[in-house]
Amino acid sequence: MKKLSNMSDGLxxxxxxxxxEQIKQKIREGEKIYNLTIGDFDPSIFPIPQELREEIAQAYINQETNYPASNGIPELREAVSAFIKRKGGLDYHANDILVSSGARPLIFAAYLTLIDQGEKVLFPVPSWNNNFYSHIAGADTILIETSPADNFMPTAAQIAPYIEETTLIALCSPLNPTGxxxxxxxxxxxxDLIIAENQRRGENQKPxxxxxxxxxxxxxxxxxQHFDPxxxxxxxxxxxxxxxxLSKAFAATGLRLGWAYGPADIIHKMKLLLAHVGAWASKPVQSGTSNYLKNNEVVxxxxxxxxxxxxxxxxxxxEGFQQLKEKGYPVDAITPQAALYLTVKLDLSEYTSxxxxxxxxxxxxxxxxxxxxxVALVPFYAFGLEESSVWHRLSVGTAELSQGxxxxxxLEIALSKLKKKS
Ligand SMILES: Cc1ncc(COP(=O)(O)O)c(C=O)c1O
Known part of the structure; x- marks a missing residue:
């Protein structure tokens, strides 16, 4: 008998x-593993800013340990507003900003706030986790397969045929997994495509x-260069x-602090949803971060x-992959532009182990x-491409230069043992 919801059944x-898990098991068994799979930082190589650590510790000492405001403490929302204005020229008032325990709850809340079951979410593949959020929201998906020639970004021409049936377009730049x-x-x-479509839909239709x-x-x-819409x-x-x-730019994935900005009415509904989940960031982290972000020079x-x-x-x-390529191995890499990821091509389908x-x-x-x-990399099927995809993500957040x-x-020894298929 089916005991769980359809949503959790398919989750x-x-x-x-x-x-x-498999990598951890090998490490436990004493094998030397270079785990380049995780989109995270080794804190001994990439510590959080010292001043941030001190501000958070001070907030604990000051006993800032009761519930934070459900949209985030005002001081932090003001500090974020100033930070995104200063660094990105973006004008969002503190009331248009929602703080949560990392970026994930905010993505989750955006999906559930904007999408009804059966509506369509369009996103590129490879991309990170949109498939899971679509599933939770009960959305149908439209996947746009991207290519290295377009920096792995979807193009307006690829999206245009689906725009009329789409409720949400989920984009990410800089992109995980490709950098x-x-x-x-x-x-x-x-x-321009989205703006034109919303003009066409008019006031009486959901945009x-x-x-x-x-x-x-x-x-x-x-x-x-980074551009925002x-x-x-x-x-x-x-x-x-x-x-x-905060998670990526400040190597602070474990502090669990994210923020979203957008139209006040949508942000308000996302706040209500996350308040029921209780996905607030811890108050000392919020308070410490608000003090830290004000120190422009230190930041x-x-x-x-x-x-x-x-x-x-x-x-x-x-460079290492370029050298292997020059030696004739069937590998390549895409010039890195951003984030902590390198896209590596391992086209071994014509070879046998x-x-x-x-x-x-x-x-x-x-x-x-x-x-x-x-050496462990993540194959792009984990980001929505088919099993046969030759692309892999290499994350440098746990890598020492001396390990290169x-x-x-x-890698060269492993590649040199391959035989061309007869
Ligand atoms: C594109 C993207 N968005 C959001 C997140 C999640 O961030 P957080 O750890 O703050 O929940 C990640 C984490 O890997 C990511 O790659």
């Missing part, structure tokens, strides 16, 4: 966390909404929710420093590399 966990960003033109064209996750926007490197096209503001937070120094550390690692891995297995799926490639070299040599030696 599955993250494939990345599944891979992590790439929208160009100005790409994003402008999508904004198409845009959920724009920009949690990595302060981690953009070199010539790459509201700055490019202010007319899109009434339909747009932006997702953001900017930290961001400069973390970007330098990340980009050095991304460059190191990018020493025990005769054809490496024609992401899972098989992952398993072969893990077993034979101890050993990692590439191990």
């Amino acid at each position: 599955v966990g993250s494939q990345i966390l599944e891979l992590a 790439t960003v929208f160009t100005r033109t790409q994003l402008e064209e999508i904004c 198409v909404y845009l959920l724009f996750d920009q949690i990595y926007w302060n981690l953009v490197y070199k010539d790459a 509201v700055s490019l096209r202010p007319e899109i503001r009434p339909y747009t929710i932006l997702i953001d937070g 900017d120094d930290f961001l400069k420093d973390i970007k330098e550390k990340l980009v050095k690692r991304l460059d190191m891995f990018y 020493p025990n005769g297995e054809v490496l024609d799926t992401g899972k098989k490639v992952y398993q072969y590399l893990l077993d034979s070299s101890g 040599e050993d990692i590439f030696n191990r």
Whole structure:
């Protein structure tokens, strides 16, 4: 007999966390593993800002331990408002900002606030977790498969055929898993499509909404530039929710602090929903962060420093894969633009492993590399692409520069054992 709801019956966990279990088991058994799968930081390499740590500790000492306001303490919302204005030119009043325990509850709340069962959510693949939130909301999905030629971003031309049937478009830039960003033109064209569609729908029809996750926007490197929809096209503001937070740019994934900004009426409903869940961020973290964010110079120094550390690692891995490619191995990497991710191509479908297995799926490639070299990457099927996808995500948040040599030696040995399929 069926005992659970249809929603929970069909609910599955993250494939990345599944891979992590197997990796942890190997580590427990004493194997040397370079786990480059997790979108997280090793705090011994990437600590949170010292001043932030001190401010949070002080807030505990000051006994800021009762319930925070359900939309976030006003001081933090004001500090976030000033921070996004200063760094991104975005004008959101403290009342248009909602604080929660990380970005995830805010995405969850946006889905449930904007979507009715059976309505359609459109999102690109590869992308992160939209499939799960769509499932929870009971939404139908429209997947747009993207290509490296477009920086793995969907184009307006790809979206246009579906725009009339779509209720929510979920975009992310910089993108997890690829570490790439929208160009100005790409994003402008999508904004124009949404604006035109909402003009067509008029006042009496539900608009198409845009959920724009920009949690990595302060981690953009070199010539790459971050664009957000509201700055490019202010007319899109009434339909747009932006997702953001402390987790990535401040290496603070475990502090659990995120913020969203958007139209006050939508933000208000998201607040009501999350208040019932109780997904508030802890008050000392909110209070400490509000004090920390006001120190512009300290904040900017930290961001400069973390970007330098990340980009050095991304460059190191990018170069390593280019060298393997030059040696004739069937690998490649996409020039990193942002976040902590490198997109790696491992096109081994024409090869067999020493025990005769054809490496024609992401899972098989992952398993072969893990077993034979101890290096673990995430195949893109975990982000919605088909099993045969040749793309993988490499995260540098736990990598030391000094490990590069050993990692590439191990990879080369593993690749050199492959045989071309006859
Ligand atoms: C694109 C994107 N949005 C949101 C999140 C979640 O952030 P948080 O840890 O603050 O819930 C992640 C985490 O990996 C992410 O990659």
